[in-house]
Amino acid sequence: MTSRDFTDYIDHIGDRTDLFLVVAAHTGARRALYPGSYLDLTPSYALPDVTYLDSDARARKAFADPSAAVELAGRHRHYPQDPAITFVPGDYTRTLRELPAAEWDLAISLYAGPVSEHAARCLNPGGWLLVNNSHADAGLARLNPAYRLAAAVHHRAGRYRLTTDRLERYLLPKTSPHPTREQLHAMGRGVAYTHPATAYLFRRVTHVQRHDDQDHEWH
Numbered sequence: 354m355t356s357r358d359f360t361d362y363i364d365h366i367g368d369r370t371d372l373f374l375v376v377a378a379h380t381g382a383r384r385a386l387y388p389g390s391y392l393d394l395t396p397s398y399a400l401p402d403v404t405y406l407d408s409d410a411r412a413r414k415a416f417a418d419p420s421a422a423v424e425l426a427g428r429h430r431h432y433p434q435d436p437a438i439t440f441v442p443g444d445y446t447r448t449l450r451e452l453p454a455a456e457w458d459l460a461i462s463l464y465a466g467p468v469s470e471h472a473a474r475c476l477n478p479g480g481w482l483l484v485n486n487s488h489a490d491a492g493l494a495r496l497n498p499a500y501r502l503a504a505a506v507h508h509r510a511g512r513y514r515l516t517t518d519r520l521e522r523y524l525l526p527k528t529s530p531h532p533t534r535e536q537l538h539a540m541g542r543g544v545a546y547t548h549p550a551t552a553y554l555f556r557r558v559t560h561v562q563r564h565d566d567q568d569h570e571w572h
């Protein structure tokens with residue numbers, strides 16, 4: 354396998370390096386987890402340490418010898434050190450359960466199903482989830498008490514822009530009520546929102562029970 358597998362895919366879907374650069378700058382994340390990555394290597398252009406997971410045979414073959422991915426990411430990297438790249442083959446609903454808990458700063462969920470639910474345990478307290486709503490995963494994160502919305506990402510005129518303003522206007526369904534988790538799973542696709550964003554950043558919330566019996570968040 355050569356780096357052509359990765360570059361052909363990036364040429365095909367469009368280069369989202371700037372998305373990951375904006376997210377890396379905002380979050381300070383260094384270690385990312387990308388379930389359902391397929392051949393999208395661009396997170397490694399922005400983040401020094403990325404674990405990719407996918408069940409697809411083509412992705413498994415492309416990552417089998419990581420030197421091609423490391424060499425390509427090394428040429429495009431926006432950070433000083435050599436890229437660290439790991440690939441975990443198989444179904445992420447199973448493989449994520451076998452990875453260490455609370456080890457990653459950022460989980461990436463783009464067009465690959467309900468990643469938010471399976472990746473939550475692997476995120477550090479205060480870790481981040483980058484998610485779009487293609488497979489309803491932004492809606493699932495909205496309903497999940499493990500996360501709270503922290504930013505919206507817009508893609509306009511070829512630029513990614515992140516906003517933390519008036520977050521309450523996001524993820525409100527055009528038609529109320531918002532579907533339940535079970536309904537979103539059954540539909541397998543997201544609902545329309547009044548203020549749609551290209552992607553959303555959520556934060557992993559850890560509730561800590563303190564002596565005054567109030568729930569407090571760790572960030």
Ligand SMILES: C[S@@+](CC[C@H](N)C(=O)[O-])C[C@H]1O[C@@H](n2cnc3c(N)ncnc32)[C@H](O)[C@@H]1O
Pocket residue numbers: 366388389390391392393406407408409412443444445446463464465466
């Ligand atoms: C449409 S592609 C998106 C690839 C990439 N996230 C992107 O945005 O370019 C979806 C990928 O998710 C993978 N996928 C979906 N469900 C999966 C699962 N349960 N376990 C592992 N991989 C999965 C598929 O194999 C496929 O490669």
